[in-house]
Every structure is written in structure tokens, then in C-alpha cells.
Amino acid sequence: MKKMTLIILLLAFGVWAKAQKNEGEVTFKRTTSWTKMNDQMTFLSKQQKEKNAYMFGNIDISTQTYTLFFSPKGSKYEEKEENTNGYSWRKEQFVIYRDFENETLTDVIDFLGKTYIVEDSLERPQWKILNDIKDVAGHICMKAQIKDPIKNQVIVAWFAQDIKAKAGPERLWGLPGLILELDINNGACVISASKIEFKKLTTELDFPKKLKGSKIKEVRYQQMIEKHVKDKFKEEVNPFWSIRY
Amino acid sequence: MNRILVLLSVLLLLAITQLYAQNPTRISIKGIVQDTNSAVLADATVMLLSPSDSSLVNFGNANEKGVFEFRNVKNIPYLLKISYVGFLPYQQHLTPSPTAINDLGFIKIKPISQELLEIVVKTAKAPLSIKGDTIEYNAASFKVPPGSTVEDLLRKLPGIEVDGSGNIKAQGNDVKKVTVDGKTFFGDDPKAATKNLGAETISKIQVFNRKSDQATITGVDDGSKEKTINLELKENFKKGEFGKITGAVGTSDRGVLRGNYNRFNKKEQFSVIGYANNINETGVNWSDYGEFKGNNTFSSFDNGDFGFGSGGDAFFIGGDDDLLSSFNGKGFTNNLGGGVNYNYTNDKTKLSTSYVYNQTKLNLDQNQNKRTFLQNGSFSTLDTSSTVSFRANHSISGRWEQMLDSTNTLITKANLRFSNSNSAVGTRQEYINNNDALQNRINLNNSSNLNAYNLNGTAIFRHKFKKTGRVFAASSSFVRSTTDGTDNIRSLTQFFEASNPNDQIRAIAQLNQNANRTLTLKAGLNYLEPLSKRFFWENFYNFSNNQQNVGRDAYNGLIETQRYDSLSTYYENQITYNRFGTGLRFNKKGINLSLGVAALRYDLTGKVYPTEGGNLTTQISKQYDAIVPNFTATFNPQQSTYIRFGYGINVNAPSISALQPVIQNTNPFYITEGNQNLNPTKSHDVNLSISRFNQSNFTSINLWMNYNYYLNQVVYNQTVDANLVTRTRPENMSGAESFRTNLYSSFPIIKTKWTTNLSVNYNLSNTPTLVNSVLNTTNSNAYSANIGFSITPSDKIFVTLGGNYSINNIKYSIETRQNQNIISKGLNIDAKWSFIKKTFLESSFNYTGYENDRFNFSQNIPILNISVRRLLMKDNRLEARLAAFDVFNKRQAITQTGSQNFVTYQQAFTLARYFMLSLTYNVRGHDAKLKKNGNMF
Incomplete structure (x- = not known):
């Protein structure tokens, strides 16, 4: 009888442990290298790119910390408030909600000084699956890739083989495992998981009582980005100084 | 029947095929x-x-x-x-x-070999690439000691064996070929590459099966596969170099030679730079300076002065900034300079060293008209002077930043500098009194030379505690400097109003020997403690000690053994500064408030001797205490909107030169003497700035305001005697105030094509001084406005247009009839036009007008520069340029100032019209298109 209880307990624990593996919180470090970003600026000559790398090559990195809450139902991704040096900057609004049950997205995004709420149905990104494997934060990940033609980005994602969740950092999702790392344009921006905590989520995925901002559709949001990128290229200014990379 | 059977069979067959298809x-x-x-x-x-x-x-x-x-x-x-x-x-x-x-x-x-998984993927964190049955694994992260070869690296890789003689086996098979970036390296021997290439140059190692050469050539696949290793070189390890050299010749013997060369790899940067010219380029421009300093360009801002506000002196930066051109627009210069710079950077270390030499010879002729106001009238001084001077500097600098571990960082830097300079100034001054009569005339022929040496060093240490936000920092620095110089003063003065013939002429011949030594020691501590998520407690301590020894021996310039005791002195001065401060910071989502208070003490001592080693004649010892508050608030209510407000009290010790009890009689009509009794200056400082940038329509607006009120300000009070000899002495006076404000706005008229910017300034100052013991308050109200347009109708034409107008209204309480307006106005047009491919026409036109109604002074200066340049050779490596500078031959430097109890205007001659042909060879080629936004990012 005792043995039986133990087995049941073990089984229950096993089920619980398994259930826990697709729900929790991930801390991401988002690192941007401004001189690497220059490779994409077609208006800069090779000489200018080299010169910038020569002068700014090791002081051009900026790092931010983000949190991703994920469960089979959905996910929420936002910047973590940190003030380690006793000074606090106003955070850019970038809160990404994904509802996998109702297949909807609700993103609160600051864009050129205005706050928008992008609300639309979820469309799965067109991922390509590649053959490489790599370790990220203790999990073996497979490689996937996607292109963003509007921002002219090649994004490499590394998704965990053993965390069955569709969620991911930034606005990306839809792989057979949780995305633990994104590499945009060969290291110009790298978003990499530094800590993964499996736990039962309670209210983390809920919307705040009131979302402030003007509501737009995904298509409109992409159009705004496209216009901005085009304008700034015409001015020969890096468009990602003023919008998110 | 048979037919039917056949038909049925065919139908059945069709049906079956159909079913299958x-x-x-x-x-x-x-x-x-x-x-x-x-x-x-x-x-x-x-x-x-x-x-x-x-x-x-x-x-x-x-x-x-x-x-x-x-x-x-x-x-x-x-x-x-x-x-x-x-x-x-x-x-x-x-x-x-x-x-x-x-x-x-x-x-x-199939399982991945445990070895591969553990070592490559888990431990080395290297991605593993799998193609079919063959594993191509990329191993950039295997740690081998510096200087290791690829062979050493291969020994570390799982699945690869290297025997004693360097033969390689991969997954049990002999490796027949080693390629580098897909190309055969050093012939067919696979060992040639692995034994000769450095491990640090490799980013990836790929092991795969490849068709034998035989099969590749014949096209007949014999099924035999060769194990091959491909070594992929690190992208940024690929070495680079760039550089350019310019030679130019011009009319009136003008010439330029200028060049720089840089070599770099991922960790190291090496550069040399040099220039020589007689076209008033006293150094290199910012862009070339940045290339010279490389990734160390922005390291000079290390700050070891902890705490709020200023106080004490800023930590010595001591760099080789003297390579940067700093010509003030006056005179003719011959310049020569150069330097070498080396930077080393890895994850934990940043090391930079440089040596720089520069020299400038200046020939300057200028005229000055100065009017000085007294309680009962005014007098004018007309100067004509001619200067020849030379200065040369050697400077050696080093900076070393080391991350000792993840929590400790140490920055050390040092600079050693030698310089020598000499100058000869001939001046004729005429003093015209209130009745418009020539009262005195003086001919001055002064010369001097000076040798200086300066050594300084700084160390800053930072420690981050485990608790987030808890930070400790300590700093210390020293400055040692000595100067050694002689002044030769010769003057002949005629007093036209003297009745006694003995008083009508006076000649001075004097030789001063000056020796100064300074030692400054500084230290600072800073501790930041997080009290909660929102509150931080900051504590800091600053210490500095400045010791100065000034020796001056004045002799008769004709009989050099005859010492003038009244003009000679030996002086020791010491200023010790201690400050302790504490403050509370609050921050939350873009709101930052900081409130603090500091207690400070200055100890000033001065000892005067008649000569070095002589008996003490005067001793001064004083202490000055102050408690100063500080408050700052910053708000960031919306993205791209910032508001900052600050209030604080600054306390600054008087300058060493103001404290020295040394009589400066270089000009016998303008005699300055230091004052040992000076107290530190205290100032209340209030500032406000607001900036907003609207990203959707690219409109920006900035406003800043600053108000200062001074207590015990060091001002130079004057006594002017009947012979118009001015004696001036620094003294403490309270009541000066200044207010400055600027409003700037920039907005597009046609997006991406036409941008406008506007700027308005207003400066107010009230400065009290004593003139012959009568209080004079100089009130200055200066207004200026600028408007500019930048127009880019196409990629081939860039135009900027601008206009400015400024007026400074100055009122003297001592002599209200002399209130006056100093006006300057300007117009500028710049155009760049790429009219044929690789050919550019560039021109700039500047028109400046200066006016002063009291002097009846009015001068307009139009300056036009035009050049044509063309890019030649493969990759545009050569640039030929023909330029005309100052086409109308009008260039001169005009300065108008009004302050205290005087107003001046000054005209200096400088390089005017010349034509120049220059050739520039650029190793990497020139840009074939016009740049819209300079060089940065």
C-alpha cells in the first residue's frame, strides 16, 4: 500500500513536473551593437563603416533586460525595470501579449512618440528550420530563421527542444519549442535568455485594467515602420535611432 | 466476345490506374x-x-x-x-x-556522441551544425593558450585525433586535406596549414566528407570520399589598414603635407599621423583625430571627482588633445606635428598609448582701439603690435583600463609633457586723454622664453557589490609641473604733458627670471547604497592639496647683476580642500530627484620671502568653511521629452595667479599684482532645461536657462592715475549676476528635403568693479538670433543658408554717456554640387558686418571660397582638388568686446586670398558621393 502511494505520488509529481515545463518566466538580455547595425545602412560607404567600427567598435554596445512570461495559453514580454546606478530612465513602452487560445495579439508599443495598441489575429511567422543545435541557458536548441523584409533583417532563432511552448521574445513566436535566443542581422542585436524559471503563472498574463493608446491593426503598424525606414534612408540617417530595431 | 473481354480488361485497368493516380x-x-x-x-x-x-x-x-x-x-x-x-x-x-x-x-x-554534446555544445557553448550523416561542427570557443597553432586546437576537439607527427584522424579516418576558407593552403600537405596557422585566427572548424580530387576532375564519382577539414577564418580577424596622404601647393608659397596611416585587427589598433603646413592648420581636424585615437577617442571623460556640482579642480585629463587644430583666426602660422598611437582591447583590458609632437610658429600683426571709462571721463588707447612666437610640445600618454573580475574595475592613466615656447612682442601704444590729446606714447619690446614640464597620473577603482545598486569607488591623482622662464622687458615711454624735462621720457630695461613648481595631490571616495527599489543613499568625500612655489628674480636688463628687490619675490602657497557630502536619490520611471548637502573646508596658506631661502616676510593662513546644498530633478514624462531643474551652490578657490603677490609690469601702463587675501568665490546656480523632439514630424524644441549670483567673486579693481597708468588688483566683491537663456527649434518644411532651424539667445550680466574706488556696475544685455535652412533637392546638390544678427547693449553706471551698442550680423551660403560623376563643386560664401556706434566703427567682410575636386583611379583612390580661398582678398579677424569699464575692437591680419592645388591618395578610396550627415554612425 505504501509502495502504491509512493508510486502515485511519484507519478503525480512527474505529471506536475512535466506540466511545469511549459509554463514560467524567462529573463532575456537584449544587446545592441550600433556599429554592427551599420552593415545594413546602404547609404554609408565602406570607408565610413570601417571608420565607425574603428572609433566606436568597443563602446557601442547597449544592454537591456526583458522578461517573458509564457504558458500554453499565451505570453507576455516586457522590459524589466532596473535601476542599478541610482538613475532611472523612462522606459519605452513595449509590452507584447500573445493569446494562443484565441489566436490574438495585443501589443502596446511606443512608436515615434505615440503609444499604439496593435490588436489583431495571430498569424504564424514563416519560419525555416535549420540543422544546427546549440546550448542556450542550459537547454539544447535548434536553429530556425525568418526574414523581416520591412526592416531588412535576417533573424535567427534558437528554440529549446525540451520546452514545449510556442512563445518567444520580442514579437516572435510559433516554433515547436520556446525561443531562447534571437540573433538579428549577424549579431547587430542579440536577445538571449539568461535565466529560466518554471512556475505556475497566476495573473502575469492578464492585461492591466486600462490600456492607453490608439488602436491599430498589424498591417497599419508595419506600414508605419516601412514609411519611417524609407524616409530615414532617404535622409541617410539610421532609422533605428528613433524606432526599435 | 473476345473484344468485349479486352475492352473490359482495359477499362478495369484504367479504373485501377485512375484509382492509384x-x-x-x-x-x-x-x-x-x-x-x-x-x-x-x-x-x-x-x-x-x-x-x-x-x-x-x-x-x-x-x-x-x-x-x-x-x-x-x-x-x-x-x-x-x-x-x-x-x-x-x-x-x-x-x-x-x-x-x-x-x-x-x-x-x-541516432544519438549524438555524448562527448560531442558535453564538450562542444554544453561546455564550449559552440553551435553544432549537422548535415545528413556528417557533422560539421563549428568550434570557435575552445580555449587554447595564446600562440597555439591550429594543431593544438584540433587536439582539443572530440572526435579528432592528432598523432605525434601531426597526422590527423577525424572520426577514425585519415584527414587528407585541410582547406582555409574553402581554399587549399600551402599545397597538399594537410599539416602545413595546421602547424602554421595560429589558433586565434580560426572561427570555425568543419569536418566533412568530400569527393576525391580524382572524382572531381573526371566527374566520375568513384564513391571514394576523403575526410576534409575546412578552417574558416574569423571575419574580424582579417587584418585591415587604411590611410591617406595629401600634398598641396599654392600661390604665395603656401604648402601642405598631411597624412595618416592605420593598421588594425580585432584586438590591436596602430596609427601614425603627421602634418606640416603654412595655411593656419595648427593641428588636425576632429575626423582625423578620431581615426588617430581609434577606439580610445572617447576615453578622456574618466571622472574621479565624485559628488555633485563642481568644487576643487576637475581631475586632470591630460591627453594629447593638442593635436587638434585650435587656430583662433589671427595671424599667420607655420605648423608641424605628428604622433603614434597604439590601442589594445580585449574583453577585460583596454590599453592605449600615444606619443605626440606639435609645434607652431606665429606671426601676428594687430591693431587695437580700447576706450576706458573713469568716474569723470574716459581715455583711449591705440595699440599697434607685432608678435613672433614659437611653441613646441612633446606629450606621452597612456591609459589602462582593466576589469579585474566581474565586480572590480581599475582605470589608470598618465601623461608626461615637455614644452618650450618663446615670443617677441613689439608694441606701440598711444594714450589719448579725455580732451582728445595724445598724452603718452610707449614703445614696448618684450621677449620671453619658457620651458615647462608636467607629469600627471590618475587611478580610479570601482567595486560593485553583490547587492544590486551598491557601488564603491575610489580615486587618486597627482600632478607635478614645473616651469622655468625668463622675461625681457624693454620699454621707452614719452609723457607729452610732463612739464619737467626729466619726466618727459622714461626707459625700462628689466630681466625677470621665473621658476614655478606645483604639486597637486587628490583623492576621492564614493559610496552608493540602495535603501529600497526607489531610494538610494550617496556619500562622497573629496580631498585635494595644491602646493605651489613661485620664484621671481627681477634684474636690471642692462646690468644683470643689479637685482630689483621690490619686484622680486619667493612665494609658497598651499591650498587644501576637504569636502564631505551626502545625498538622497529617488527614482521612478523617468522621475529622478536628488537632494544633498556637503560640508567643505579650504585651508589657504601663503608665505612670502624676499628671495629663495631668505627670511619670511609675510605669512598668511586662512580657513574657509561652507555648507552647500544641491538639488536636481529630472523628468521624462513622455518619450523624447526631458525636463531638468537644478539648484546648487558652488565654491571655487581663487586661482593661483590671482593669489601670487608678484608685480606684473610687462606693460608699465598696466600693472597687475596678485592678492594673498582672496577668499573663495561662492555662487548660487539655478538652471532649467526643457527639450522635446517630436519623432513623427521631426520637430525639435529646446529651451535652457541659467542664472548665477556671485558672492566674493574675484574681480580686478582698478586705479588709474593722472598719467593714465592703470594698476589692477584682484579683490573679492559680491553682487555680480548673470542670466543666460537659449531657445532652439528645428523643423522640416519639406520632409527629408528642407529643414529650418531657429535659435534665439539672451544674455544678461551685471558686473560690479571698483574704478578709482568708485563703484561701477557694467550692465550688458546681449540678444542674438539665427535662422538657417538646409536644403537637399537631390542627392547631388546640398545647400545651406543662414543668417544671424546680434546686438550687445552695454551700460556703465560710472559714465552713462558711454552706453553703447555693439552689433554684428552675418549671412552665409554653402553649396555642394556633384555636377558630373565623381566631380564636385563646393563653395561657401560668408558675409560678416561689425558695427559700433560710439567708435563710428563699421566693417564688412565678404569671404568666398570655391573649390572643384575630382576623384580618379581605381576605387577613387586619388582626389585632385583646385581651390580658391578668400576670392575677394578680404579676410581679417575682428573682435569686439565690452566689459568692466572698457570697450575694445581689435583687427588682426591673417591669411587672405590664395589658390591651391592638392592631391590626396587614399588607400581605401574616397567616397564618391556627397555625405548628408557627416561621419558619425
């Missing part, structure tokens, strides 16, 4: 995932990809029995992919299924 449109695909030992792999990830581009079509998981099923999927070709931790990704091509259920049965997937 008619694949179902939707099918189920299922299978069971197992390992090679037939153990079930529960929860394996199963994906359906499109075979053409590997894009993900569908995915699911195997259940606890390893069974997976895709239901109701399109019946098209797929690439089935299965992934499972610890196993090689499995791939299988699926063709359209003839049946509704495509049962793939048992699918066996």
Missing part, C-alpha cells in the same frame, strides 16, 4: 519515434517542412509511446524532421501518399 488530397501522416535500441522517445518534436525551403508547415509532439500523427494535412511532398534532446536531428523526405494514411512505421533516430 487519384491520390487523396488530405491525408494523415503518422509514425513512432524510437532510438537505435528501439526505446521509445516520448515527447519528441516532429515537424513537417516544405522541402524546397525548409519552411515550417506544421508541428507536433510524439506522445508518451513515441507515436505522432498529423491529421488532415495536404498531400504534398514534405521534409519530416524530428528533434529530441541528445539526438541528431532526423530528416526524411516524404512524397505524396497514395493512401489516406501515410504510416511511416518505426523511425529510428
Whole structure:
């Protein structure tokens, strides 16, 4: 009888442990290298790119910390408030909600000084699956890739083989495992998981009582980005100084 | 009958074929995932990809029995992919299924060798790339000691064996070929590459099977495969170099030679730079300076002065900034300079060293008209002077930043500098009194030379505690400097109003020998403690001690053994500064408030001796205490909107030169003497700034205001005697105030094509001084406005237009009739036009007008520069340029100032019209297009 209880307990624990593996919180470090970003600026000559790398090559990195809450139902991704040096900057609004049950997205995004709420149905990104494997934060990940033609980005994602969740950092999702790392344009921006905590989520995925901002559709949001990128290229200014990379 | 039978058979056959050809449109695909030992792999990830581009079509998981099923999927070709931790990704091509259920049965997937997984993937964190049966693994992160060869690196890789003589085996097979970036290296011997190439140059190692050369040449695949290793070089290890050299000749013997050369790899940067010219380029421009300093360009801002506000002196930066051109627009200069710079950077260390030499010879002729106001009138001084001077500097600098570990950082820097300079100034001054009569005339012929040496060093240490936000920092620095110089003063003065013939002429010949020594020691401590998520407590301590020894021996310039005791002195001065401060900071989502208070003490001592080693004649010792508050608030209510407000009290010790009890009689009509009794200056400082940038319409607006009120300000009070000799002495006076404000706005008129900027300034100052013991308050109200347009109608034409107007209204309480307006106005047009491919026309026109109604002074200066340049050779390596500078031959430097109790205007001659032909060779080629936004990013 005792043995039986133990087995049941073990089984229950096993089920619980398994259930826990697709729900929790991930801390991401988002690192941007401004001189690497220059490779994409077609208006800069090779000489200018080299010169910038020569002068700014090791002081051009900026790092931010983000949190991703994920469960089979959905996910929420936002910047973590940190003030380690006793000074606090106003955070850019970038809160990404994904509802996998109702297949909807609700993103609160600051864009050129205005706050928008992008609300639309979820469309799965067109991922390509590649053959490489790599370790990220203790999990073996497979490689996937996607292109963003509007921002002219090649994004490499590394998704965990053993965390069955569709969620991911930034606005990306839809792989057979949780995305633990994104590499945009060969290291110009790298978003990499530094800590993964499996736990039962309670209210983390809920919307705040009131979302402030003007509501737009995904298509409109992409159009705004496209216009901005085009304008700034015409001015020969890096468009990602003023919008998110 | 037979016919019917045949027909039926054919129909039946057709029906069967039809049945087979008619694949179902939707099918189920299922299978069971197992390992090679037939153990079930529960929860394996199963994906359906499109075979053409590997894009993900569908995915699911195997259940606890390893069974997976895709239901109701399109019946098209797929690439089935299965992934499972610890196993090689499995791939299988699926063709359209003839049946509704495509049962793939048992699918066996192979484990990854434990060694590979543990060492490559887990430990080295290197990505592993798998193509079919062969593993191409990329191993950039295997640690080998510096200087190791590729062979040493290969020994560390799992699955690869290297024997004693360097033969390589991969997965048990001999490696026949080693390629570098896909190319054969050093012939056919695989060992040639692995023994000769440095491990640090390699980013990836790929081991794969490749058709034998025989098969590649004949095209007949004999099935034999060779194990091959490909070494991929690090992208940024590929070495680079750039540089350019310019030579130019011009009319009136003008010439330029200028060049720089840089070599770099990922860790090291090496550069040399040099210039020589007689066209008033006293150094290099900012862009060339940045290339010279490389990634050390922005390291000069290390700050060891902790705490709020200023106080004490800023930490010595001591760099080689003297390479930067700093010509003030006056005179003619011959310049020569150069330097070498070396930077080393890795994850933890940043080391920079440089040596710089520069020299400038200046020839300057200028005229000055000065009017000085007294309590009962005014007098004018007309100067004509001619200066020849030379200065040369040697400077050696080093900076070393080391991350000792993840919590400790140490920055040290040092600079050693030698300089020598000499000058000869001939001046004729005429003093015209209130009645417009020439009262005195003086001819001055002064010369001097000076040798100076300066050594300074700084160390800053930072420690981050485990508790987030708790930071400790300590700093210390020293400055040692000595100067050694002589002044030769010769003057002949005529007093036209003297009645006694003995008083009508006076001649001075004097030789001063000056020796100064300074030693400054500084230290600082800073501690930041987080009290909660929102509150921080900051504590700091600053210490500095400045010791100065001034020796001056004045002799008769004709009889050099005759010492003038009244003009000679030996002086020791010491200023000690201690400050302790504490403050509370609050921050929350873009709101930062900081409130603090500091207690400070200055100890000033001064000792005067008649000569070095003589008996003490005067001793001064004083102490000055103050408690100063500080408050700052910053708000960031919206993205791109910033508001900052600050209030504080600054306390600054008087300058050493103001404290020295040394009589400066270089000009016998303007005699300055230091004052040992000076107290530190206290100032209240209030500032406000607001800036907003609207990103959607690119409109920006900035406003800043600053108000200062001074207590015990050091001002130079004057006594003017009947002979118009001015004696001036620094003294403390309270009541001066200044207010400055600026409003700037920039907005597009036609987006991306036409931008406008506007700027308005207003400066107010009230400065009290004593003139012959009468209080004079100088009130200055200066207004200025600028408007500018930048127009880029196409990629080939850039135009900027601008205009400015400024007026300074000055009122003297001592002599209100002399209130006056100083006006300057300007107009500028710049245009760049790429009128033929690789050919550019560039011109700038500047028109400046200066006016002063009291002097009846009005001068307009139009300056036009035009140049044409063309890019030549492959990659545009050569640039030829023909330029005309100052086409109208009008250039001169005009300065108008009004302050205290005087107003001046000054005209200096400088380089005017010349034509120049220059050639520039650039190793990497020149840009063939006009730049819209300079060089930065």
C-alpha cells in the first residue's frame, strides 16, 4: 500500500513536473551593437563603416533586460525595470501579449512618440528550420530563421527542444519549442535568455485594467515602420535611432 | 466476345490506374519515434517542412509511446524532421501518399556522441551544425593558450585525433586535406596549414566528407570520399589598414603635407599621423583625430571627482588633445606635428598609448582701439603690435583600463609633457586723454622664453557589490609641473604733458627670471547604497592639496647683476580642500530627484620671502568653511521629452595667479599684482532645461536657462592715475549676476528635403568693479538670433543658408554717456554640387558686418571660397582638388568686446586670398558621393 502511494505520488509529481515545463518566466538580455547595425545602412560607404567600427567598435554596445512570461495559453514580454546606478530612465513602452487560445495579439508599443495598441489575429511567422543545435541557458536548441523584409533583417532563432511552448521574445513566436535566443542581422542585436524559471503563472498574463493608446491593426503598424525606414534612408540617417530595431 | 473481354480488361485497368493516380488530397501522416535500441522517445518534436525551403508547415509532439500523427494535412511532398534532446536531428523526405494514411512505421533516430554534446555544445557553448550523416561542427570557443597553432586546437576537439607527427584522424579516418576558407593552403600537405596557422585566427572548424580530387576532375564519382577539414577564418580577424596622404601647393608659397596611416585587427589598433603646413592648420581636424585615437577617442571623460556640482579642480585629463587644430583666426602660422598611437582591447583590458609632437610658429600683426571709462571721463588707447612666437610640445600618454573580475574595475592613466615656447612682442601704444590729446606714447619690446614640464597620473577603482545598486569607488591623482622662464622687458615711454624735462621720457630695461613648481595631490571616495527599489543613499568625500612655489628674480636688463628687490619675490602657497557630502536619490520611471548637502573646508596658506631661502616676510593662513546644498530633478514624462531643474551652490578657490603677490609690469601702463587675501568665490546656480523632439514630424524644441549670483567673486579693481597708468588688483566683491537663456527649434518644411532651424539667445550680466574706488556696475544685455535652412533637392546638390544678427547693449553706471551698442550680423551660403560623376563643386560664401556706434566703427567682410575636386583611379583612390580661398582678398579677424569699464575692437591680419592645388591618395578610396550627415554612425 505504501509502495502504491509512493508510486502515485511519484507519478503525480512527474505529471506536475512535466506540466511545469511549459509554463514560467524567462529573463532575456537584449544587446545592441550600433556599429554592427551599420552593415545594413546602404547609404554609408565602406570607408565610413570601417571608420565607425574603428572609433566606436568597443563602446557601442547597449544592454537591456526583458522578461517573458509564457504558458500554453499565451505570453507576455516586457522590459524589466532596473535601476542599478541610482538613475532611472523612462522606459519605452513595449509590452507584447500573445493569446494562443484565441489566436490574438495585443501589443502596446511606443512608436515615434505615440503609444499604439496593435490588436489583431495571430498569424504564424514563416519560419525555416535549420540543422544546427546549440546550448542556450542550459537547454539544447535548434536553429530556425525568418526574414523581416520591412526592416531588412535576417533573424535567427534558437528554440529549446525540451520546452514545449510556442512563445518567444520580442514579437516572435510559433516554433515547436520556446525561443531562447534571437540573433538579428549577424549579431547587430542579440536577445538571449539568461535565466529560466518554471512556475505556475497566476495573473502575469492578464492585461492591466486600462490600456492607453490608439488602436491599430498589424498591417497599419508595419506600414508605419516601412514609411519611417524609407524616409530615414532617404535622409541617410539610421532609422533605428528613433524606432526599435 | 473476345473484344468485349479486352475492352473490359482495359477499362478495369484504367479504373485501377485512375484509382492509384487519384491520390487523396488530405491525408494523415503518422509514425513512432524510437532510438537505435528501439526505446521509445516520448515527447519528441516532429515537424513537417516544405522541402524546397525548409519552411515550417506544421508541428507536433510524439506522445508518451513515441507515436505522432498529423491529421488532415495536404498531400504534398514534405521534409519530416524530428528533434529530441541528445539526438541528431532526423530528416526524411516524404512524397505524396497514395493512401489516406501515410504510416511511416518505426523511425529510428541516432544519438549524438555524448562527448560531442558535453564538450562542444554544453561546455564550449559552440553551435553544432549537422548535415545528413556528417557533422560539421563549428568550434570557435575552445580555449587554447595564446600562440597555439591550429594543431593544438584540433587536439582539443572530440572526435579528432592528432598523432605525434601531426597526422590527423577525424572520426577514425585519415584527414587528407585541410582547406582555409574553402581554399587549399600551402599545397597538399594537410599539416602545413595546421602547424602554421595560429589558433586565434580560426572561427570555425568543419569536418566533412568530400569527393576525391580524382572524382572531381573526371566527374566520375568513384564513391571514394576523403575526410576534409575546412578552417574558416574569423571575419574580424582579417587584418585591415587604411590611410591617406595629401600634398598641396599654392600661390604665395603656401604648402601642405598631411597624412595618416592605420593598421588594425580585432584586438590591436596602430596609427601614425603627421602634418606640416603654412595655411593656419595648427593641428588636425576632429575626423582625423578620431581615426588617430581609434577606439580610445572617447576615453578622456574618466571622472574621479565624485559628488555633485563642481568644487576643487576637475581631475586632470591630460591627453594629447593638442593635436587638434585650435587656430583662433589671427595671424599667420607655420605648423608641424605628428604622433603614434597604439590601442589594445580585449574583453577585460583596454590599453592605449600615444606619443605626440606639435609645434607652431606665429606671426601676428594687430591693431587695437580700447576706450576706458573713469568716474569723470574716459581715455583711449591705440595699440599697434607685432608678435613672433614659437611653441613646441612633446606629450606621452597612456591609459589602462582593466576589469579585474566581474565586480572590480581599475582605470589608470598618465601623461608626461615637455614644452618650450618663446615670443617677441613689439608694441606701440598711444594714450589719448579725455580732451582728445595724445598724452603718452610707449614703445614696448618684450621677449620671453619658457620651458615647462608636467607629469600627471590618475587611478580610479570601482567595486560593485553583490547587492544590486551598491557601488564603491575610489580615486587618486597627482600632478607635478614645473616651469622655468625668463622675461625681457624693454620699454621707452614719452609723457607729452610732463612739464619737467626729466619726466618727459622714461626707459625700462628689466630681466625677470621665473621658476614655478606645483604639486597637486587628490583623492576621492564614493559610496552608493540602495535603501529600497526607489531610494538610494550617496556619500562622497573629496580631498585635494595644491602646493605651489613661485620664484621671481627681477634684474636690471642692462646690468644683470643689479637685482630689483621690490619686484622680486619667493612665494609658497598651499591650498587644501576637504569636502564631505551626502545625498538622497529617488527614482521612478523617468522621475529622478536628488537632494544633498556637503560640508567643505579650504585651508589657504601663503608665505612670502624676499628671495629663495631668505627670511619670511609675510605669512598668511586662512580657513574657509561652507555648507552647500544641491538639488536636481529630472523628468521624462513622455518619450523624447526631458525636463531638468537644478539648484546648487558652488565654491571655487581663487586661482593661483590671482593669489601670487608678484608685480606684473610687462606693460608699465598696466600693472597687475596678485592678492594673498582672496577668499573663495561662492555662487548660487539655478538652471532649467526643457527639450522635446517630436519623432513623427521631426520637430525639435529646446529651451535652457541659467542664472548665477556671485558672492566674493574675484574681480580686478582698478586705479588709474593722472598719467593714465592703470594698476589692477584682484579683490573679492559680491553682487555680480548673470542670466543666460537659449531657445532652439528645428523643423522640416519639406520632409527629408528642407529643414529650418531657429535659435534665439539672451544674455544678461551685471558686473560690479571698483574704478578709482568708485563703484561701477557694467550692465550688458546681449540678444542674438539665427535662422538657417538646409536644403537637399537631390542627392547631388546640398545647400545651406543662414543668417544671424546680434546686438550687445552695454551700460556703465560710472559714465552713462558711454552706453553703447555693439552689433554684428552675418549671412552665409554653402553649396555642394556633384555636377558630373565623381566631380564636385563646393563653395561657401560668408558675409560678416561689425558695427559700433560710439567708435563710428563699421566693417564688412565678404569671404568666398570655391573649390572643384575630382576623384580618379581605381576605387577613387586619388582626389585632385583646385581651390580658391578668400576670392575677394578680404579676410581679417575682428573682435569686439565690452566689459568692466572698457570697450575694445581689435583687427588682426591673417591669411587672405590664395589658390591651391592638392592631391590626396587614399588607400581605401574616397567616397564618391556627397555625405548628408557627416561621419558619425
